[in-house]
Amino acid sequence: MTSLLVTGIGELTTNVPDVGADALGTLRDAAVVIDDGWVAWIGSASSAPAADSSRDVDGAAVIPGFVDSHTHTVFAGDRAVEFAARMTGTPYAAGGIRTTVAATRAATDDELRARLHSLRAESRAQGTTTQEVKTGYGLDVETETRLARIAAEVTAEVTFLGAHVVPAEYADDRAAYVALVTGQMLAAVRPFARWIDVFCERGAFDPDESRMVLQAGIAAGLLPRVHGNQLGEGAGVQLAVEVGAASVDHCTYLSDADVDALSASDTVATLLPGVEFSTKHPYPSARRLLEAGVTVALASDCNPGTSFTTSMPLMVALAVREMGMSPDEAVWAATAGGARALRRDDVGVLRVGARGDLAILDAPSRIHLAYRPGVPLVSEVIGG
Known part of the structure; x- marks a missing residue:
């Protein structure tokens, strides 16, 4: 098993209201640890644990796949x-x-x-x-x-x-x-x-x-x-x-x-x-x-x-x-x-125990998905 730390996330959409300040559970300056394809940790980038490898997305917005x-x-x-x-x-x-x-x-x-x-x-x-x-x-x-x-x-x-x-x-x-x-x-x-x-x-x-x-x-x-x-x-x-x-x-x-x-x-x-x-x-x-x-x-x-x-x-x-x-x-x-x-609770959200499926956007916010139609904003996909 290998773990990956995704850090430097400017805006993380979790779809878990309890973890963020809005209905989409948004976290700022966040990080996620994915272990063998599953979310093992999620929180502030400043508190992120070590992992086998890391990926700094430099302020990008990240959403569930x-x-x-x-x-x-x-x-x-x-x-x-x-x-x-x-x-x-x-x-x-x-x-x-x-x-x-x-x-x-x-x-x-x-x-x-x-x-x-x-x-x-x-x-x-x-x-x-x-x-x-x-x-x-x-x-x-x-x-x-x-x-x-x-x-x-x-x-x-x-x-x-x-x-x-x-x-x-x-x-x-x-x-x-x-x-x-x-x-x-x-x-x-x-x-x-x-x-x-x-x-x-x-x-x-x-x-x-x-x-x-x-x-x-x-x-x-x-x-x-x-x-x-x-x-x-x-x-x-x-x-x-x-x-x-x-x-x-x-x-x-x-x-x-x-x-x-x-x-x-x-x-x-x-x-x-x-x-x-x-x-x-x-x-x-x-x-x-x-x-x-x-x-x-x-x-x-x-x-x-x-x-x-x-x-x-x-x-x-x-x-x-x-x-x-x-x-x-x-x-x-x-x-x-x-x-x-699809009656699934392990995808479409980012929380501990869910699939570590992420879409990293070449944009500072998920709003850009509608704001910039037709532009290939997904720069990287993890999982799936």
């Missing part, structure tokens, strides 16, 4: 033409997923693995140290299992999303596809996954189908999460709360009843501003959710169709500019909020 709790980064091909069409007026519909399914089914394991590792390296360079990865671009037993197995090589947070859309070969027999997802496909993917997900949306799965998928996953020992309320008001949020989902993701169109249901539950509302950026849909109001007491997370939704970006700093900037969040709220949502969406 970003927790990206919603990605689709194991796939083949891209949909750049679809993006260009949307930018000139073609509306988004969920059916574009089938284009990626065809490319993904035709790809080899090595091709899928190479894309996944490339996107993972890209996200880490921008400060992401924990990342969820979904299946959902196979939609048959063989390919969904391949995607889950490959995703499990890089993360423990693998989500089975066989219920992404109904593939073309089952267009005339939706019930047979739901039976496949909840039966043979679930059994094959189960050894590699922690989560079960469903796209409860028009053009994807209706509430009854979605409930069947989630209940089958729960019975198999998987934890539920939901894609919901992306294209319009619908049943996704209410279903997520009903089954005790850790998170309902998108939440673009919410009724007052949806907000009330979320505020009375421990289901996290995960907002994906990269999707609104890419689809030209209205941005959801994070302020509305926060004022109702809902826990809010931010994630990239990195995928080839509607948010082909791995940049969590961009999500922070968009949330501040377009969704009514303060910079502090957005940074919390992209770190501790993402951890809540």
Whole structure:
């Protein structure tokens, strides 16, 4: 085991209110000791203990590594033409997923693995140290299992999303596809996954189908999460709360009843501003959710169709500019909020016993993540 002292931290965001003077537990002139990947000590730089090695960050701001709790980064091909069409007026519909399914089914394991590792390296360079990865671009037993197995090589947070859309070969027999997802496909993917997900949306799965998928996953020992309320008001949020989902993701169109249901539950509302950026849909109001007491997370939704970006700093900037969040709220949502969406208490925070995952910023304050959008402010990542 080796220990590392990170010292000279001008502004340390811990996300532990008790240790600092504000809600994000900010410490000034701070230091952290990481021992074998875990935080062993945290406090004033002047009181820091010795360690096997040290790193002086010369007044930089340091935050917990970003927790990206919603990605689709194991796939083949891209949909750049679809993006260009949307930018000139073609509306988004969920059916574009089938284009990626065809490319993904035709790809080899090595091709899928190479894309996944490339996107993972890209996200880490921008400060992401924990990342969820979904299946959902196979939609048959063989390919969904391949995607889950490959995703499990890089993360423990693998989500089975066989219920992404109904593939073309089952267009005339939706019930047979739901039976496949909840039966043979679930059994094959189960050894590699922690989560079960469903796209409860028009053009994807209706509430009854979605409930069947989630209940089958729960019975198999998987934890539920939901894609919901992306294209319009619908049943996704209410279903997520009903089954005790850790998170309902998108939440673009919410009724007052949806907000009330979320505020009375421990289901996290995960907002994906990269999707609104890419689809030209209205941005959801994070302020509305926060004022109702809902826990809010931010994630990239990195995928080839509607948010082909791995940049969590961009999500922070968009949330501040377009969704009514303060910079502090957005940074919390992209770190501790993402951890809540994954039901993790060892990431997204910096305290003794947590993972020693740090993003060192080439800036004096975390505010610069929103203040300087598009600038590569993460100068170094430790852990993850």
